[in-house]
Amino acid sequence: MSQSNNHHKLPYDETVQCVQCGYCLPACPTYMTMEKETHSPRGRINLVKLAAKGHLTLDELQQPIDMCLGCRACETACPSGVEYGKILEGARDVLEEHKASRMSKPLRFAQNVIFQKFFPDSKKLRAAADLIWLYQASGLKSLAHKSKVIRILPDNLRAFEEVLPKVISPLERRKRPEVLKPSSATIPRFKVAFFTGCIMDAIFEKINRLSMELLALGGCEVLVIPEQTCCGALHAHAGRRDDTRMLAKRNIAAFEQLDVDFIVNNAGGCGAQLVEYHHLFAGDEQWEARAKAFVDKTLDITQVLVRCELPLLKPISATVTYQRSCHMTNVQKVTMEPVELIRSIPGVNLREMANPNMCCGSAGIYNVVNYKESMEVLDAKMPFVNETLASIIVTTNPGCLLQMKLGVQRVEYSPKARVVHLVELLAESAGLKTDQGSSIDSK
Ligand code: SF4
Numbered sequence: 001m002s003q004s005n006n007h008h009k010l011p012y013d014e015t016v017q018c019v020q021c022g023y024c025l026p027a028c029p030t031y032m033t034m035e036k037e038t039h040s041p042r043g044r045i046n047l048v049k050l051a052a053k054g055h056l057t058l059d060e061l062q063q064p065i066d067m068c069l070g071c072r073a074c075e076t077a078c079p080s081g082v083e084y085g086k087i088l089e090g091a092r093d094v095l096e097e098h099k100a101s102r103m104s105k106p107l108r109f110a111q112n113v114i115f116q117k118f119f120p121d122s123k124k125l126r127a128a129a130d131l132i133w134l135y136q137a138s139g140l141k142s143l144a145h146k147s148k149v150i151r152i153l154p155d156n157l158r159a160f161e162e163v164l165p166k167v168i169s170p171l172e173r174r175k176r177p178e179v180l181k182p183s184s185a186t187i188p189r190f191k192v193a194f195f196t197g198c199i200m201d202a203i204f205e206k207i208n209r210l211s212m213e214l215l216a217l218g219g220c221e222v223l224v225i226p227e228q229t230c231c232g233a234l235h236a237h238a239g240r241r242d243d244t245r246m247l248a249k250r251n252i253a254a255f256e257q258l259d260v261d262f263i264v265n266n267a268g269g270c271g272a273q274l275v276e277y278h279h280l281f282a283g284d285e286q287w288e289a290r291a292k293a294f295v296d297k298t299l300d301i302t303q304v305l306v307r308c309e310l311p312l313l314k315p316i317s318a319t320v321t322y323q324r325s326c327h328m329t330n331v332q333k334v335t336m337e338p339v340e341l342i343r344s345i346p347g348v349n350l351r352e353m354a355n356p357n358m359c360c361g362s363a364g365i366y367n368v369v370n371y372k373e374s375m376e377v378l379d380a381k382m383p384f385v386n387e388t389l390a391s392i393i394v395t396t397n398p399g400c401l402l403q404m405k406l407g408v409q410r411v412e413y414s415p416k417a418r419v420v421h422l423v424e425l426l427a428e429s430a431g432l433k434t435d436q437g438s439s440i441d442s443k
C-alpha cells in the first residue's frame, strides 16, 4: 500500500459536521445503483475522515471518490447542512496531486495539454468543432456508419458520436455579432454579458446563438466578449484547482470591464462553477472580493428570461417533461424559473417526472470516463422519464441533453421523444429560426 503525505490536506473539518443519520442515502444515485455504503455520501465522508486521520491510504479513497457524480443531491437532502461539495472538491484536489506524482511523464504532459492548452483556448475548440462539422457534413459520418468502421471506436465514444448535435458550419459561426440590440424596446430592459462556455460554444453554438436572440427578443442588450474563457468546471471536477483558479481569474478580469446588469449563462454545469468562484479564493483579499462581485451578477438564462416578456406565440402541442440539471438545482438553486418558462409556452402540457431531482448520470465527463457506471444511473433514471409519455424532454445543460438522447435510445421509449435545450423550445415558440445545427430536429 502506498501512502502520500498529503492526507493531512484532506478537508477533515467539514467531515465532522456529518452526524451519520443517513438521510442523504436515498438521494444518492450511486448508492442506488451500486448498493454499497462506500459509494454513498455518508460512506464517502467517512472515508475522507479516515484518510485525513491517516487510517486509510489515498489509493483506497480513490475509487469511491472517482465514482461520485458530484451531483450534490446529498447536500440538498442533508438536514445538518454538511457541505459535501467542499469535501468532494477538497478530496479530489488531494487525490489529483497524489495521482499526478505517480503518473508517467507523457501521460501527465497529455493531460496538461488538454486542460491548460485546449479547453481554455476558444480557437482550438472551434477548430475541433469545425472538424466535427466536416465529418458530419461531408458524408464521412454516414460512410463510417454504413461501412461499420465506426465499430472500431470504444463503446463510450461510439455512443456519443451518435448523439452529438449537428455542429454549425464555420461560415455560420463567423456571423455571430458581438453586440445584439434589443429587438423592440429603445431602452434595454437589461444590459447583459453572455457567457459562452467552451464546449457549449464549440459544439452547441446554435443554442448559444438562440439564447442571445431570445434575450434580445425579451428586450435585453447582449454583449459577447472574446476575452472570456472556459468556466473551469471540468478542471475542478478533475481536482485541478490551480487551473480552475487561473480560468476564474481570466473570466473575472474580462467581465469586470463591462458595465452590465447580469452575466448570463445557459449551461447548468458552467453556471454552478461560476456562482462558486468566490470559494476558490477564500482568504485571498484581492480576488475574493472581485470573485464575489462576479458571482453577484451571474444568473442562469432562465432567471433573466422569466423577467422578460417573450412573444411566445407559436403553440407547441406536446406533452413535455423536464429533466432538471443537478448543478442548476442543487448548487445554483434555480428550480422554478425553467418550469415557469415551459408552462408559458402555449399548447405545452408539462408532466413532471417522478424523482425529478435524480441525476441522469452525465455529470461533466463522468459519462465518458465512467461510461458503464453512468449508463447504470441512466438506466435507473429512464423509467421515470418513460412514465410521463412525454414526446419532448427538456434540459438546461448540454451534458444532460446528450445523456437524455442516449437514454431515449437505450430504452424502449414510446413515443420516441426529441430532446431539446429549453432555449430551443422557447425559440421555436417565439418564431426564431431553430433549424440549422439545432438538436431540436435530431431525435
Ligand atoms: S454528489 Fe451525488 S453521487 Fe456523490 S455522494 Fe452526493 S448524491 Fe451521491
Ligand code: SF4
Pocket (backbone or CB within 6 Å): 017, 018, 019, 020, 021, 022, 023, 024, 025, 041, 042, 045, 074, 077, 078, 079, 080, 081, 082
Ligand atoms: S451527510 Fe448529512 S444526511 Fe448524510 S449522513 Fe451526514 S449528516 Fe446525515
